[in-house]
Amino acid sequence: MSAAPVTITRHGGVAVVEIAAPPVNALSRAVRTGLLAAIEALGADPDVAAIVLSGGPGRFIAGADIREMSLPPDAPVLPDVVAAIDALDKPVIAAIDGAALGGGLEIALACDARIGSAKALLGLTETRLGIIPGAGGTQRLPRLVGVAAAIGLICAGRVLKAREALDLGVLDAIVAGDPIAAALERAAGQVKRRVSALSVPDSEDGAEDAAAESALKGAKGVPAIAEAIRVIRAARADSFAEGLARERAAFLALRESPEAAALRHLFFAEREAAKVPGLEGAAARPLATIGVIGAGTMGAGIAVALLDAGLHVILVERDAAAAEAGGARVRGLYDRPVKSGRLGSEEAEARLARLAPTDDWDRLATADLVIEAAFEDMAVKVDIFRRLDAVARPGAVLASNTSYLDLDAIAATTGRPQDVVGLHFFAPANLMRLLEVVRGAATAPDVLATALALAKRIGKQPVVAGNCDGFIGNRIYAVYRRHAEYLVEDGATPEAVDAALEAYGFAMGIFAVSDMSGLDIAFAMRQRRAATRDPAERYVAIPDRLCAAGRLGRKTGAGWYAYDAAGKKSVDPTTGDIIAAARAEKAIAPRAVSAPEIQRRLVCVMANEGAKELEEGIALRASDIDLAFVNGYGFPRLKGGPMFAADQMGLAAVLDEIEAAHAAGGAGSEPAPLLRDLARTGGSFSSWRRA
Numbered sequence: 001m002s003a004a005p006v007t008i009t010r011h012g013g014v015a016v017v018e019i020a021a022p023p024v025n026a027l028s029r030a031v032r033t034g035l036l037a038a039i040e041a042l043g044a045d046p047d048v049a050a051i052v053l054s055g056g057p058g059r060f061i062a063g064a065d066i067r068e069m070s071l072p073p074d075a076p077v078l079p080d081v082v083a084a085i086d087a088l089d090k091p092v093i094a095a096i097d098g099a100a101l102g103g104g105l106e107i108a109l110a111c112d113a114r115i116g117s118a119k120a121l122l123g124l125t126e127t128r129l130g131i132i133p134g135a136g137g138t139q140r141l142p143r144l145v146g147v148a149a150a151i152g153l154i155c156a157g158r159v160l161k162a163r164e165a166l167d168l169g170v171l172d173a174i175v176a177g178d179p180i181a182a183a184l185e186r187a188a189g190q191v192k193r194r195v196s197a198l199s200v201p202d203s204e205d206g207a208e209d210a211a212a213e214s215a216l217k218g219a220k221g222v223p224a225i226a227e228a229i230r231v232i233r234a235a236r237a238d239s240f241a242e243g244l245a246r247e248r249a250a251f252l253a254l255r256e257s258p259e260a261a262a263l264r265h266l267f268f269a270e271r272e273a274a275k276v277p278g279l280e281g282a283a284a285r286p287l288a289t290i291g292v293i294g295a296g297t298m299g300a301g302i303a304v305a306l307l308d309a310g311l312h313v314i315l316v317e318r319d320a321a322a323a324e325a326g327g328a329r330v331r332g333l334y335d336r337p338v339k340s341g342r343l344g345s346e347e348a349e350a351r352l353a354r355l356a357p358t359d360d361w362d363r364l365a366t367a368d369l370v371i372e373a374a375f376e377d378m379a380v381k382v383d384i385f386r387r388l389d390a391v392a393r394p395g396a397v398l399a400s401n402t403s404y405l406d407l408d409a410i411a412a413t414t415g416r417p418q419d420v421v422g423l424h425f426f427a428p429a430n431l432m433r434l435l436e437v438v439r440g441a442a443t444a445p446d447v448l449a450t451a452l453a454l455a456k457r458i459g460k461q462p463v464v465a466g467n468c469d470g471f472i473g474n475r476i477y478a479v480y481r482r483h484a485e486y487l488v489e490d491g492a493t494p495e496a497v498d499a500a501l502e503a504y505g506f507a508m509g510i511f512a513v514s515d516m517s518g519l520d521i522a523f524a525m526r527q528r529r530a531a532t533r534d535p536a537e538r539y540v541a542i543p544d545r546l547c548a549a550g551r552l553g554r555k556t557g558a559g560w561y562a563y564d565a566a567g568k569k570s571v572d573p574t575t576g577d578i579i580a581a582a583r584a585e586k587a588i589a590p591r592a593v594s595a596p597e598i599q600r601r602l603v604c605v606m607a608n609e610g611a612k613e614l615e616e617g618i619a620l621r622a623s624d625i626d627l628a629f630v631n632g633y634g635f636p637r638l639k640g641g642p643m644f645a646a647d648q649m650g651l652a653a654v655l656d657e658i659e660a661a662h663a664a665g666g667a668g669s670e671p672a673p674l675l676r677d678l679a680r681t682g683g684s685f686s687s688w689r690r691a
């Protein structure tokens with residue numbers, strides 16, 4: 001950071017206060033101190049008639065310094081700065097040439113006018129981090145746009161582009177070119193117009209209730225949403241000062257909440273994930289045309305994700321009929337967004353025009369990167385990668401979407417293992433955010449860099465994984481599922497396990513998920529592993545028996561649950577009988593298993609397996625594992641991911657739980673040495689780094 005993050009320049013009687021705290025002018029303590037000092041000095045200076053506040057070219061203030069949010073508030077706090085601006089008897093104009101977000105917009109709202117360039121972006125985005133605006137945003141915004149609109153904007157954390165901000169009255173003008181120049185011109189004639197002194201305009205009848213109801217529906221349990229609604233609505237009833245006090249109290253309480261801590265953790269986790277040791281200086285290879293092999297569930301979804309990002313896609317199937325069906329499957333995925341109006345039909349057609357379904361492998365010669373998404377069978381993959389090696393141009397990246405197979409073995413079938421990487425998408429691939437990028441033993445740094453660049457381009461959250469059975473996510477998931485089955489064999493019902501997981505915040509319980517994916521997938525995996533399974537690992541035969549009874553999940557009308565013609569699930573006594581028989585064979589007397597035990601056990605076994613991945617270098621850092629679970633497996637964001645949740649429990653308590661899990665599960669459930677070490681030394685997964 002430069003020496004002085006806030007500078008003042010004089011233009012006759014107008015002073016320009018400029019913030020320069022790269023990269024985004026976050027409101028660190030240094031910036032707040034500099035701003036407050038500038039405002040106080042200029043307020044007392046008789047030669048200054050008006051003030052222009054700017055963040056420099058291309059910027060304004062992108063918000064709070066999120067690192068400071070985990071520390072106690074440190075004076076001067078943002079409300080001090082905002083109050084000082086509001087109290088000035090000279091007009092202040094905000095000149096906004098970029099992001100005015102969170103606390104940045106709160107500062108702009110304390111000014112007497114806001115002038116933006118076309119690049120201006122304005123939003124109170126705090127609820128995304130589990131808090132509410134804490135420096136007047138919930139009181140000033142409704143005075144400009146009304147309570148109903150303020151609820152909509154603040155609860156969704158929406159960012160307005162310049163035009164929309166102008167229409168709503170958040171911006172007073174949009175100017176071509178430099179907003180500082182325009183603000184200087186305007187400064188002489190600017191009158192004081194404190195937003196805090198305006199009255200809150202009336203909303204249309206019922207609009208506030210409707211906005212509140214819709215915000216709560218999308219809240220997914222985020223406590224900040226209900227608080228934001230309460231505080232914004234109070235803007236009408238309370239005086240401005242009372243509203244501010246109410247807002248500040250709610251802000252401070254939420255800031256300390258475990259939910260906000262979890263969301264901050266994920267915020268940093270996302271920024272950290274693309275930093276991969278050994279990649280420094282590796283330039284991503286250019287990408288324009290992507291090949292996709294296999295147009296099934298995954299291939300079609302992947303094609304849509306690529307088309308949506310403007311890429312050209314060559315979609316290869318086994319024969320002409322399968323290629324045609326594949327093209328139709330991709331087209332079908334555009335039906336829903338077009339019908340709902342989220343996507344114009346012309347735009348959908350433009351995207352589909354970049355798709356070329358074919359059974360002609362030679363067309364792959366023009367691809368910059370090829371993603372194989374055919375059957376999960378090593379013989380199929382080997383055959384495909386041999387053919388690919390023969391047809392792909394030199395320098396093309398060859399990727400596999402395999403879920404469990406050995407990427408190095410796949411790479412070894414080509415003459416260019418350095419060009420091979422895993423791109424493990426999650427179903428539905430056009431919608432799910434997670435992309436596990438699997439780094440093989442030979443994967444070249446620039447190939448990994450290309451995979452990360454592709455993830456960014458198509459809006460996915462990449463997590464880099466090493467090569468092992470199941471990579472980061474499915475490896476942990478397998479342990480999680482095994483322990484859920486142990487709990488059932490010991491006495492819990494599948495529906496009680498699912499209910500406990502859903503109460504914890506999972507989108508869906510594990511048995512309901514199994515029914516949705518199909519029980520045959522895990523069955524095939526167990527068969528594949530049977531030869532190498534440690535006999536000391538406890539084995540639950542219940543899912544095998546469900547499969548043997550033809551209960552493969554939703555697709556057969558029954559699995560763990562029964563499903564009616566409309567797809568509605570219900571508890572099925574047949575499953576209960578199969579479970580009871582399995583217990584009887586092992587002479588297990590069913591015991592009561594409480595919801596807290598289910599939650600604790602399953603989160604701890606995930607974290608324990610995650611710790612093993614950290615030791616082995618399969619995952620680079622604990623936060624990557626958290627990102628994988630939150631973005632790919634329905635783990636509740638408000639809990640921050642399994643590793644973060646384990647840290648919050650305290651690793652000594654987690655170790656105790658894992659000793660119990662080990663006793664229940666036998667081989668494969670041993671405590672990770674890393675967990676033992678951290679529990680002994682009082683460490684945490686979040687702060688652990690490879691030596």
Ligand code: NAD
Nearest residue numbers: 294295296297298299317318373374375376401402403427
């Ligand atoms: P799928 O059976 O729906 O589709 C596979 C497609 O590949 C079929 O259309 C088939 O005709 C085609 N195909 C097979 N061999 C081919 C060949 N030699 N040349 C061209 N096309 C060929 O399977 P899926 O669920 O889409 O899975 C595909 C891959 O993605 C597998 O490796 C799977 O493990 C992985 N995966 C699946 C999921 C999931 O949830 N379904 C999630 C992540 C990864």
